Amino acid sequence: MTIFTLNLWRQYDWENRKPKIVEFLRTNLPDVVLLQEVQILPSGLSQVEELKNELENQTENQKDFAKNTKNSIYLSLFHSTIYPKYKEKGEILQIPKQHGMAILSKYPIINSFNYFVPMQESETEPRSVLCFDILVHQTVHKFVNIHLGNRQHWAIPQLENLLEFLEKRGETRILVGDFNLFDFGCPKNYKSSFDFENYISYPAKNWTLDYILIPQTYRFESIEIVKNLSDHFGILSKIV
Numbered sequence: 421m422t423i424f425t426l427n428l429w430r431q432y433d434w435e436n437r438k439p440k441i442v443e444f445l446r447t448n449l450p451d452v453v454l455l456q457e458v459q460i461l462p463s464g465l466s467q468v469e470e471l472k473n474e475l476e477n478q479t480e481n482q483k484d485f486a487k488n489t490k491n492s493i494y495l496s497l498f499h500s501t502i503y504p505k506y507k508e509k510g511e512i513l514q515i516p517k518q519h520g521m522a523i524l525s526k527y528p529i530i531n532s533f534n535y536f537v538p539m540q541e542s543e544t545e546p547r548s549v550l551c552f553d554i555l556v557h558q559t560v561h562k563f564v565n566i567h568l569g570n571r572q573h574w575a576i577p578q579l580e581n582l583l584e585f586l587e588k589r590g591e592t593r594i595l596v597g598d599f600n601l602f603d604f605g606c607p608k609n610y611k612s613s614f615d616f617e618n619y620i621s622y623p624a625k626n627w628t629l630d631y632i633l634i635p636q637t638y639r640f641e642s643i644e645i646v647k648n649l650s651d652h653f654g655i656l657s658k659i660v
Contacts, residue, residue, distance in 0.1 A: 421451045421452065421556065421561065421658070421659055421660070422448070422449075422450040422451045422452075422656065422657065422658050422659075423450060423451065423452050423454070423594070423596060423632060423655075423656070423657050423658075423659065424445075424448070424450035424452070424453045424454070424646075424654060424655070424656045424657075425453075425454045425455075425456075425565075425596045425597055425598075425630060425632065425654060425655050426441075426453075426454075426455055426456075426646070426649060426650055426652065426654035426655075427455075427456045427457050427567070427597075427598045427630065427650055427651070427652040428455045428456065428457050428458050428467060428522075428650060429457055429650040429651045429652065430457050430459050430508075430517070430519070431459055431461065431467070431517070432651075434461075434467070437649060437650065438467075438470065438471070438474065439474075440648065440649055441471060441649050442471060442474045442475055442478065444646060444649060444654075445471065445475060445493075445524075446475055446478060446493075448656060449493060449526075450656060451525070451526045451527065451556075452523070452524070452525050452526070452527075452554065452563065453494070453523065453524035453525070454521075454522075454523055454563070454565040454596045454597055455467075455468055455521060455522045455523070455524075455565075456521050456565065456566075456567040456597050456598045457519070457521075457567065457598075458499060458519075458520055458521055458522040459505075459517050459518055459519055459520070460501070460517065460518035466499040466522060467522070468497060468499050468522035468523075468524060469497065469499070471524070472493075472494055472497055472524060475493050475494070476493070493526065494524040494525060494526055495525065495526060495527065495528060496523070496524070496525040496526075496527065496528055496529040496554070497522070497523070497524055497525075498522065498523045498529055498532055498550075498552065499520060499521075499522040499523075500520045500521050500522070500532075500534055500548070500550050501518045501519065501520040502519060502520045502521065502534070502546060502547070502548045503519055503520075503545065503546050504516035504517065504518060504519065505517040505518075505519040505545075520548075521548075521550045521565050521567060521597075522565075523550065523552060523563075523565060525554050527554045527555055527556045528554065528555050529552050529553070529554055530553050530554065530555050530560070531551075531552065531553040532550065532551065532552035532553070533550075533551050533552075534548045534549070534550055534551070535548065535549050535551060535582070535585060536548045537549060537568065537578035537579075537581050537582055538577065538578065538581055539569075540569055540571075540573070540574040540577060540578070543569050543571075543574050545569075547567065547568055547569055547578060549564050549565060549566050549567070549582060549597075550564065550565040551563070551564050551565075551593065552565070561594065562591060562592075562593040562594065563593055563594045563595075563596060564582070564586075564593045564594070564595045564596065564597075565596060565597050566582075566595055566596060566597035566598065566599055567597055567598045567600075568598070568599050568600045568601070569600060570600045571600070572600070572601060572602065572603065574600075575599060575600040575601045576601065576604060579599065579601070579604070579607075582595075583607055592609060592610075592635040592637075593635070594632070594633070594634050594635065594638070594659075595610070595631070595632070595633040596631075596632050596633075597630065597631075598629055598630050598652065599629060599630065599631050600629050601629065601631075602622075602625075602627040602628055602629060606633065607633065609635060609636055610633040610634065610635060610636070611633070611634050611635075611636065611638070611639070611640065612631055612632075612633055613631050613632040613633070613640065613643050613655060613657055614628055614631055616640040616643055617643040619643065619645045619653075619655075620645075620653065621645070621652055621653045621655065622651070622652055622653070623647075623651075623653065624651065629652065630652055630653070630654075630655055631655075632655060632657050632659075634659055638659045638660065639659065639660055640657060640658070640659055641658040641659065641660055642657065642658045643655065643656075643657050644656040644657070
């Protein structure tokens with residue numbers, strides 16, 4: 421199973437970046453795509469809907485395109501708005517932006533829900549993770565799409581809270597996304613993409629903020645860092 425994660429960087433330079441993201445997805449066709457900082461556009465469509473539409477428009481005439489998928493590479497799409505964004509880079513927005521997370525999946529999403537991690541002192545934006553389950557050849561794989569607070573001292577207790585929440589549910593999930601953590605130990609019973617292969621995912625600071633954490637029942641086969649799609653680098657990984 422191939423997983424791709426990318427902080428979509430909201431709508432900054434979107435029309436120039438969108439074709440690059442579409443081309444990457446069309447070329448690589450990851451099984452599951454997890455996106456953070458996804459917004460509703462002035463068109464009324466989510467950015468993830470625009471990506472899916474562009475993919476289908478570009479490939480509908482290809483003979484080998486997505487066999488048996490009724491002209492759709494990605495059968496399942498889900499977008500979750502976490503909150504309306506009233507400010508951006510210190511400026512008040514006349515029209516608030518719907519700000520959230522999204523998933524594209526080649527396989528059916530059979531369950532999904534948001535879980536809000538605790539807001540920390542002085543934090544102004546709520547943080548939600550998006551839990552979802554996909555069914556792949558009669559096997560259920562459980563994921564969490566993650567975007568934690570953008571301060572180390574906010575993100576650490578939020579990750580701890582999430583892990584406690586999953587433990588109460590008796591679940592181990594594949595944790596994917598923008599953790600906003602550049603210095604932390606891999607949680608017990610998980611394997612980290614960074615331990616498999618050291619990389620930078622936020623080039624402006626030479627930090628690693630984006631990770632894939634897999635339960636011990638999985639293993640990494642490959643990690644590829646994907647540049648020039650956003651202010652973050654994307655991570656493309658094959659796990660088994």
